[in-house]
Each structure stands twice: as structure tokens, then as C-alpha cells.
Amino acid sequence: xxxxxxxxxxxxxxxxxxxxxxxxxxxxxxxxxxxxxxxxxxxxxxxxxxxxxxxxxxxxxxxxxxxxxxxxxxxxxxxxxxxxxxxxxxxxxxxxxxxxxxxxxxxxxxxxxxxxxxxxxxxxxxxxxxxxxxxxxxxxxxxxxxxxxxxxxxxxxxxxxxxxxxxxxxxxxxxxxxxxxxxxxxxxxxxxxxxxxxxxxxxxxxxxxxxxxxxxxxxxxxxxxxxxxxxxxxxxxxxxxxxxxxxxxxxxxxxxxxxxxxxxxxxxxxxxxxxxxxxxxxxxxxxxxxxxxxxxxxxxxxxxxxxxxxxxxxxxxxxxxxxxxxxxxxxxxxxxxxxxxxxxxxxxxxxxxxxxxxxxxxxxxxxxxxxxxxxxxxxxxxxxxxxxxxxxxxxxx
Amino acid sequence: xxxxxxxxxxxxxxxxxxxxxxxxxxxxxxxxxxxxxxxxxxxxxxxxxxxxxxxxxxxxxxxxxxxxxxxxxxxxxxxxxxxxxxxxxxxxxxxxxxxxxxxxxxxxxxxxxxxxxxxxxxxxxxxxxxxxxxxxxxxxxxxxxxxxxxxxxxxxxxxxxxxxxxxxxxxxxxxxxxxxxxxxxxxxxxxxxxxxxxxxxxxxxxxxxxxxxxxxxxxxxxxxxxxxxxxxxxxxxxxxxxxxxxxxxxxxxxxxxxxxxxxxxxxxxxxxxxxxxxxxxxxxxxxxxxxxxxxxxxxxxxxxxxxxxxxxxxxxxxxxxxxxxxxxxxxxxxxxxxxxxxxxxxxxxxxxxxxxxxxxxxxxxxxxxxxxxxxxxxxxxxxxxxxxxxxxxxxxx
Numbered sequence: 160x161x162x163x164x165x166x167x168x169x170x171x172x173x174x175x176x177x178x179x180x181x182x183x184x185x186x187x188x189x190x191x192x193x194x195x196x197x198x199x200x201x202x203x204x205x206x207x208x209x210x211x212x213x214x215x216x217x218x219x220x221x222x223x224x225x226x227x228x229x230x231x232x233x234x235x236x237x238x239x240x241x242x243x244x245x246x247x248x249x250x251x252x253x254x255x256x257x258x259x260x261x262x263x264x265x266x267x268x269x270x271x272x273x274x275x276x277x278x279x280x281x282x283x284x285x286x287x288x289x290x291x292x293x294x295x296x297x298x299x300x301x302x303x304x305x306x307x308x309x310x311x312x313x314x315x316x317x318x319x320x321x322x323x324x325x326x327x328x329x330x331x332x333x334x335x336x337x338x339x340x341x342x343x344x345x346x347x348x349x350x351x352x353x354x355x356x357x358x359x360x361x362x363x364x365x366x367x368x369x370x371x372x373x374x375x376x377x378x379x380x381x382x383x384x385x386x387x388x389x390x391x392x393x394x395x396x397x398x399x400x401x402x403x404x405x406x407x408x409x410x411x412x413x414x415x416x417x418x419x420x421x422x423x424x425x426x427x428x429x430x431x432x433x434x435x436x437x438x439x440x441x442x443x444x445x446x447x448x449x450x451x452x453x454x455x456x457x458x459x460x461x462x463x464x465x466x467x468x469x470x471x472x473x474x475x476x477x478x479x480x481x482x483x484x485x486x487x488x489x490x491x492x493x494x495x496x497x498x499x500x501x502x503x504x505x506x507x508x509x510x511x512x513x514x515x516x517x518x519x520x521x522x523x524x525x526x527x528x529x530x531x532x533x534x535x536x537x538x539x540x541x542x543x544x545x546x547x548x549x550x551x552x553x554x555x556x
Numbered sequence: 557x558x559x560x561x562x563x564x565x566x567x568x569x570x571x572x573x574x575x576x577x578x579x580x581x582x583x584x585x586x587x588x589x590x591x592x593x594x595x596x597x598x599x600x601x602x603x604x605x606x607x608x609x610x611x612x613x614x615x616x617x618x619x620x621x622x623x624x625x626x627x628x629x630x631x632x633x634x635x636x637x638x639x640x641x642x643x644x645x646x647x648x649x650x651x652x653x654x655x656x657x658x659x660x661x662x663x664x665x666x667x668x669x670x671x672x673x674x675x676x677x678x679x680x681x682x683x684x685x686x687x688x689x690x691x692x693x694x695x696x697x698x699x700x701x702x703x704x705x706x707x708x709x710x711x712x713x714x715x716x717x718x719x720x721x722x723x724x725x726x727x728x729x730x731x732x733x734x735x736x737x738x739x740x741x742x743x744x745x746x747x748x749x750x751x752x753x754x755x756x757x758x759x760x761x762x763x764x765x766x767x768x769x770x771x772x773x774x775x776x777x778x779x780x781x782x783x784x785x786x787x788x789x790x791x792x793x794x795x796x797x798x799x800x801x802x803x804x805x806x807x808x809x810x811x812x813x814x815x816x817x818x819x820x821x822x823x824x825x826x827x828x829x830x831x832x833x834x835x836x837x838x839x840x841x842x843x844x845x846x847x848x849x850x851x852x853x854x855x856x857x858x859x860x861x862x863x864x865x866x867x868x869x870x871x872x873x874x875x876x877x878x879x880x881x882x883x884x885x886x887x888x889x890x891x892x893x894x895x896x897x898x899x900x901x902x903x904x905x906x907x908x909x910x911x912x913x914x915x916x917x918x919x920x921x922x923x924x925x926x927x928x929x930x931x932x933x934x935x936x937x938x939x940x941x942x943x944x945x946x947x948x949x950x951x952x953x
Binding site for chain 1: 602603604605632634636637669670673780855856859860862863867870872873875876877881882884885900901940941942944945946948949950
């Protein structure tokens with residue numbers, strides 16, 4: 160796993176600190192600020208119970224020219240009622256004052272336990288000191304401060320050539336499981352000195368999120384706080400990217416966010432393996448997506464992956480309840496490239512023997528062909544282990 | 557838990573034996589036969605990948621006057637293609653010969669591992685001996701022979717007064733998790749000497765199954781083999797039950813099947829607790845059902861129950877992704893009778909303290925009021941433990 164030590168994006172400064180939310184004393188407040196207004200875009204959780212910062216962020220999104228983010232970890236500010244919204248408002252105002260900017264210049268994020276009031280006074284008290292420590296080298300430190308149960312920090316960087324210049328995209332993320340981090344969240348923030356039109360920023364972020372964060376399954380639960388955002392400050396001095404340059408940027412952004420998404424699923428709480436599950440031959444792409452997600456979130460499939468069990472029967476059983484057209488006698492399936500099932504016919508014992516050692520690796524592929532049409536989709540999922548249960552049954556007690 | 561030692565239903569004889577499917581030498585073949593033709597009804601899994609005996613049983617169902625069941629454990633005969641159907645046909649023919657009855661007189665069932673050919677010759681070889689050992693006291697022994705990973709056998713009995721006589725309903729079941737037994741199945745068979753019309757048999761079984769087996773959630777996976785069936789042989793000598801008598805029978809059957817369903821969920825693989833989760837105040841009953849099932853199958857809710865964590869936030873997060881109308885500021889929630897959330901307002905610390913010891917018990921209730929309408933529903937679910945993972949990751953390796 161490539162984890163760059165330095166992430167410097169021209170025009171952005173950042174810092175992280177411990178403001179007092181986490182009892183452990185670990186960093187729990189992050190600030191990333193651009194020296195000029197950004198074109199920005201954000202996508203949020205589809206969970207109907209949205210945390211206060213998500214409610215706030217969705218309203219903000221329509222205003223342009225944000226400067227960056229302030230994010231706390233250790234408390235999700237979710238299910239906190241009117242007080243939760245007021246806490247976001249106070250954070251936003253205090254961040255503006257500390258930076259000499261108008262209120263509402265920053266996107267606010269929170270991650271951590273649900274249903275506990277956010278100790279916003281600790282954030283407000285810490286912001287001036289944090290603002291004073293902002294540094295161009297501070298992005299990894301900000302990334303550290305947004306971790307909750309993450310076993311490791313997640314960050315990445317890409318460089319793109321455009322108009323004869325080098326454009327940088329840096330990103331930080333947290334989450335030990337999108338679609339169900341135990342403490343409530345997947346967060347990802349990307350920063351670039353590219354210039355983008357607002358429409359391109361929205362489109363590229365949505366595309367990249369769909370190809371990355373929307374394809375990872377840890378346990379099928381979606382969080383109240385999930386957020387991915389992109390900030391483009393144009394510090395590279397070029398006019399908004401177009402044509403080939405925009406395309407190169409799009410590819411770099413997607414590759415960067417996919418890297419971060421795979422880090423999240425690899426850090427899936429207690430996970431030991433990551434499987435890329437592809438479904439082809441579905442009646443439609445939507446059917447393929449349903450099938451892939453049903454199999455990837457099945458506890459029986461996930462425990463079989465943990466146990467290095469070539470249990471294609473559990474995959475088939477999950478497909479059967481996915482609510483899509485399935486004919487067992489048309490299904491073919493490969494584990495780690497070995498065909499275990501061909502049009503419903505039972506496995507070749509030799510293929511089973513060949514596949515057995517391959518599915519003990521940290522990452523492999525399961526490829527399902529439904530044999531019914533041209534629809535396809537794929538997801539990445541982690542296994543379900545005793546450690547997942549320990550993490551999620553014990554963290555508050 | 558009441559587990560009656562004797563289950564004698566007039567006119568039914570039964571036996572169980574080891575025919576050689578299970579390597580452990582445990583009983584793996586059950587036979588229950590009525591001395592006269594029965595009015596019967598059956599409900600089957602909705603999984604589109606149905607095992608061979610389910611495909612067969614659905615076709616049989618339209619013919620009337622079955623005599624009973626023959627069920628093997630240790631192999632689900634699922635995903636076994638044309639050979640699987642042929643194995644059911646051979647079992648049916650061999651059972652008929654052993655009993656001196658026409659082929660197709662019995663409902664066939666299988667439970668166990670998916671995707672492995674059924675060693676039908678072992679069943680065929682064992683049937684004559686098993687038929688010779690049929691006994692009125694054999695129903696519990698038949699119940700033992702349908703177990704797979706069940707930690708304990710499941711059976712029950714009820715007596716109903718009708719027309720001045722005592723009518724008996726006896727039932728056996730297996731499953732350590734409906735909606736996802738690791739070895740593929742929930743099976744339940746009820747036998748009565750009542751006389752029922754075919755229409756009443758169908759209606760009563762469907763009602764009772766809906767109030768029992770369709771309300772238990774272990775891990776959200778549905779099996780390829782799930783079956784519940786009712787056999788009424790009329791040996792009590794009364795004409796088909798009507799009016800008050802039928803109503804008394806209906807209540808007894810529902811109560812019996814609910815007992816068995818709760819035994820299954822209590823035996824949910826690795827489970828330590830059972831929670832009755834009710835949802836009221838939904839826009840519709842269908843919304844309430846979706847909400848209850850989303851929360852009951854959430855790994856995060858289930859691990860919190862295991863950890864005796866009063867984590868209503870995870871319940872809310874699950875409600876938010878259930879695909880129904882939800883307003884967090886209208887939700888009220890009780891754990892073990894203590895109100896932790898009232899119309900979205902945060903918990904009273906004293907209620908939390910009172911609830912804490914109550915949710916360490918083996919069974920308690922979580923009551924959710926969505927505050928939006930009159931729709932309601934409820935389910936029973938087990939917690940998610942390290943033992944669940946061990947059972948499901950290791951059983952074939």
C-alpha cells in the first residue's frame with residue numbers, strides 16, 4: 160500500500176490537533192484551508208437520518224467558493240436534534256473568526272459516536288490555535304485527526320500534466336467500512352490546485368465517487384455522516400481544465416479515490432481479505448448492481464471468504480434473494496480465476512484444488528456470470544471476522 | 557424452554573436413523589407417516605434459487621392427500637441440477653415402495669450443505685429399515701434426524717378441545733437461523749389429527765407461518781430450502797373444523813409455530829440474546845415491516861445487542877436506510893421498556909441507567925415509534941457474536 164509521507168497541494172494549508180473530544184488524547188480536530196476561494200463539490204450519504212453537518216453541508220453546497228474543511232472525530236453530531244445544527248453553526252462561525260473569513264466558508268464534518276451531544280465549546284476553543292498552526296505540510300496531520308477506529312491513516316496524491324504544468328491532487332479519507340463504519344462514517348476530502356468549472360467539479364466528483372466509495376461494502380450499513388468532497392482552488396494558474404487535460408484529471412481523481420476506497424475496505428473493521436466481486440450477464444446493469452451488493456453484504460458469503468471456503472453455494476443463495484432475475488442453471492462462477500461453476504454445472508474437482516490456495520490471499524476476485532443478458536457491475540468487499548464483532552460489540556462498553 | 561419428551565399425534569408414526577450422509581454418525585434421515593391420507597399445506601422459501609426438494613414440493617403441493625414426510629439432513633440437495641431432481645424422484649419412489657404406498661405420497665425435504673450431490677443411494681438403502689421402525693412415539697426421533705448445526709432439537713405440542721374431543725398438534729423444526737441457516741435451511745413440520753378443509757389448511761398454515769417463521773431474523777440470508785408444512789389426517793373422527801373450533805385450532809397452531817420459531821432464533825448460530833423489535837407509527841404496515849427487518853438484520857445493531865450497548869443511534873441509522881419515510885425528530889424508542897428517545901430528543905440519563913442491566917438479559921424488547929402514521933409490525937432477532945463467525949467460517953474447512 161502506497162502511503163505518501165508528504166502531501167503538498169499549492170495554495171492549501173492544514174493542521175490537526177487534539178481538542179478534547181477523544182478521551183484517548185488522540186488528534187480529533189482537522190482544518191484544511193485554501194488561500195483563495197475554491198470551486199467545490201460534495202456528495203453525501205443517502206441515509207434519511209442525516210447528521211447535522213450533512214444537513215448543513217447540503218444547504219451550503221449550493222453556495223459556491225468554499226475555502227476548505229473543519230472536521231472533528233470522536234463524535235458524529237448525528238441524532239442530536241436542534242442542538243446539533245446549532246453546534247455546526249457555532250463551529251462555522253468560530254472557524255471563520257479564527258481564519259479572518261466570513262462564516263460559512265468551510266465545509267463542516269463530524270465522525271464518531273451517534274446520539275451524544277457534540278462538545279462544541281472544545282472545538283470553538285481549539286480553532287484559533289489550530290488556525291495559527293496551519294502549514295502547507297499539514298495535510299497528513301489533518302488526515303490523522305479525522306480517524307476513528309481506522310487501523311491506519313488513509314491518504315494519497317496524484318500529479319497530472321496539463322497545459323505544460325504539473326497539477327496536484329491530494330486527498331485524505333477515513334473509514335473502516337463505508338456502508339457501515341462502526342463509529343458512523345466514511346469521510347474523504349480531495350484538494351487540488353487545478354481550476355475547474357463548478358459543473359465539472361460536480362460531475363467529476365460524482366463519477367469518481369461512484370467508481371470508488373460507492374463500490375465498497377463492509378457490512379451493508381450506510382452511515383448518517385458519509386461525505387466525499389472536492390476542492391479546486393485554481394492555484395496552478397491555468398484556466399479551467401478542458402478536453403484532454405480534463406480527462407487526465409478525471410482519471411487521476413478516480414484512481415486516487417479508488418485507492419482510498421480500497422484502503423477503507425482493506426481496513427474494514429477486522430477484515431483480513433478484500434474481494435473484487437463482479438457480476439456480468441445480468442438482465443440490466445441495475446440487476447447486476449443489486450446482485451453484487453446482495454452477495455457482498457451477505458454475512459454467510461463474508462464469513463466463507465474469511466474461512467477461505469470455496470463456498471459458491473452461498474453466493475448463489477445470496478443471488479437468489481437479490482430480487483432480480485436468476486436462473487441457477489445459467490450461472491457460471493470463478494473464484495480467483497478458476498471456474499468452479501459453468502452454466503449451473505458442478506465444480507471440476509481439479510479447479511477447486513487449484514483455487515484453494517488462491518483464496519487464502521489478501522485479495523482475489525469472484526466473477527459471476529448470470530448468463531441472462533449484458534448487464535454488469537462490480538464491488539469490493541471485506542470479510543466478516545470475529546474481530547469485526549469484537550470491535551462493534553465492545554467499543555462503547 | 558418447554559421441550560416435551562413425548563409427542564404422540566393419533567394416526568401418525570415416525571422414526572429417525574443414520575443413513576450415512578453425516579460423517580459424524582448422527583441421525584440424518586427422518587420419516588413421518590400418517591396411517592391415512594392427509595389434507596396438507598406447505599409454504600416454501602422465496603429464494604429464486606430453490607433446492608431440488610422445494611422445486612419438487614411446489615409441484616406436489618397441488619396434488620392432495622399426502623401421507624407425510626421424508627427428510628434428510630447433512631446435504632441440502634441445492635444447486636445440484638438435474639441430478640438433484642432425479643434424487644428427489646428416487647427418494648419418493650423408494651419411500652413409496654418401503655411403505656406400500658404410491659410414489660409421490662410424501663413431501664421430501666433436505667437440509668445441509670449446498671452444491672454437493674446428494675448420496676441418494678444411502679437414503680434409498682435405509683428407507684425399508686426406517687419404515688419397519690415407525691412408531692407412534694417416533695416423532696421426537698424424527699426431529700433429531702433433521703438437525704444440522706442446531707444446538708438443540710426443536711419440537712412442541714398443543715392440545716385443542718373441539719366437538720367434545722381433544723385434538724393434538726405436534727410439530728418438529730430445525731434451523732439455527734431462519735433467513736440464513738449456515739447449512740441452508742429452516743424446516744418445520746406440524747402434524748395433527750384434526751380434520752381440516754384444504755382451503756383452511758392452506759390459510760391457517762400461511763397465517764401461522766407469517767406470525768412465526770416469517771418474523772425471525774438471524775442474519776438476513778434466506779435459504780434455498782426453507783419449508784413449513786402442515787399435515788391434518790382427520791384421525792380425531794370429527795368433520796372438518798369450523799367456527800369456534802377452527803379458531804381454537806388456529807390459535808394453538810400459531811402459538812406452537814411461534815414457539816418453534818423462537819427456539820430457532822434463540823439457537824441462532826452463536827446467539828446469546830433474542831430481541832423482540834416492534835415498529836409502530838409507520839406510514840403503513842409495509843413500511844413498518846421494512847423498518848423492522850432493516851434494523852433486525854443490521855450487523856451493527858446485532859453486535860450492539862451482543863455487547864449490551866444501548867446504541868439507539870445504530871437503530872436509527874438502520875431505519876434511515878430502510879427505504880421508508882423517516883423523520884428523526886419524530887422517532888421515539890424504548891429499550892426493555894425504558895424510553896431512551898422521545899420524539900427525537902436525547903436520552904434521559906436515568907432511563908439509560910435503568911435500562912443498562914435489563915439489556916444484559918437473554919431476551920428483551922426494543923420498541924420503535926416512528927411517529928408518522930398507524931403502520932406497525934414486529935420481528936424477533938438474535939445478536940451477532942464471534943461464535944457466529946466461527947461457525948460460519950469454519951464448518952467446511
